[in-house]
Amino acid sequence: MRADTLDPFTVVSADGALLRGFRRPGPGPTAVLVHGVAMDTGVWLESGFLGELAGMEVLALDLRGRGGSERVGSARRHAVEHCVADVRAVLDAFPRERYSLFGLYFGGRIALLTAAADARVARAVSFCAHAEEVALPEEAVEAEAAAIEGPGGRAYLRDHFTAAGAPRWMTDACERADLPELAAATRGLRYGSGQAVPPCRPGQELVLVTADQDPGLADFRAGERRLGARLHLVGAPSRIRAAHRLAEAAGQLAGVPEEAG
Numbered sequence: 001m002r003a004d005t006l007d008p009f010t011v012v013s014a015d016g017a018l019l020r021g022f023r024r025p026g027p028g029p030t031a032v033l034v035h036g037v038a039m040d041t042g043v044w045l046e047s048g049f050l051g052e053l054a055g056m057e058v059l060a061l062d063l064r065g066r067g068g069s070e071r072v073g074s075a076r077r078h079a080v081e082h083c084v085a086d087v088r089a090v091l092d093a094f095p096r097e098r099y100s101l102f103g104l105y106f107g108g109r110i111a112l113l114t115a116a117a118d119a120r121v122a123r124a125v126s127f128c129a130h131a132e133e134v135a136l137p138e139e140a141v142e143a144e145a146a147a148i149e150g151p152g153g154r155a156y157l158r159d160h161f162t163a164a165g166a167p168r169w170m171t172d173a174c175e176r177a178d179l180p181e182l183a184a185a186t187r188g189l190r191y192g193s194g195q196a197v198p199p200c201r202p203g204q205e206l207v208l209v210t211a212d213q214d215p216g217l218a219d220f221r222a223g224e225r226r227l228g229a230r231l232h233l234v235g236a237p238s239r240i241r242a243a244h245r246l247a248e249a250a251g252q253l254a255g256v257p258e259e260a261g
């Protein structure tokens, strides 16, 4: 396959955080890719996602504290509003008529929240994250953050994802994580990440993707009703196992012209 030319970029978020990412040129509509909590832009290359978006211009950022982006240090500076600001900083740096956002897991939630905040987003596709309120289990999240920043942090993540049948690109992403920063990002989830996504704007298209056997399917169905989102199911026993099929799903979804009903 043709090697992709990836042009690195740097943008500054609203709170001054320096963000890095890459642009993959393309003649078609612009896609903005938002990775999950324990990830960075490497997942787009390794998952085959990039190849499935052939023809689109692709902008992929490392969220604060991940990849090459600035380590912000505190949980508060990892609040979801700052992640939304990170994405909007990329839109500001690359002015286009419209953008399609594709988000993976927590990145999907960020994509949906960005659409709700920003009319420039014509379409937001959330892979394996729904739009409903989530009651964050404080103790479990704190225990997870402590595990991640502890001596067995990398093993904690690797073992969980391996046991859950995650693809290689997801477990490899954990090997690259800056663990103290990932612990801060985990603690930062308490600042707003549980909020339900507000109704989107007229003309915006929202797509929710999950496994057809996802035990939490009801939350995705709720998004269909409450937000008029489209639901796209992939054949998999769980959200994590669906990760093996998300690039393929992206190819199917990206192929659909935005005007399609």
Ligand SMILES: CC(C)[C@@H]1NC(=O)[C@@H]2CCCN2C(=O)C/N=C(\N[C@H](C(=O)N[C@@H](Cc2ccccc2)C(=O)N[C@H](CC(=O)O)C2=N[C@H](C(=O)O)CS2)C(C)C)[C@H](C(C)C)NC1=O
Binding pocket: 035, 036, 037, 038, 039, 104, 105, 106, 107, 109, 128, 129, 134, 136, 137, 140, 141, 144, 156, 157, 160, 161, 186, 189, 193, 194, 239, 240
């Ligand atoms: C390692 C494993 C145990 C896992 N930890 C993660 O993965 C990442 C890395 C570290 C923190 N992490 C969270 O996610 C926070 N921790 C959790 N949160 C739950 C969850 O549902 N999280 C969502 C995302 C989300 C968040 C906030 C609000 C909405 C949605 C999610 O998508 N999780 C899947 C894993 C799965 O579905 O089993 C993935 N997330 C990865 C990513 O985003 O990079 C790729 S896979 C509940 C309590 C919100 C739980 C809980 C035990 C504490 N631990 C996990 O989930």
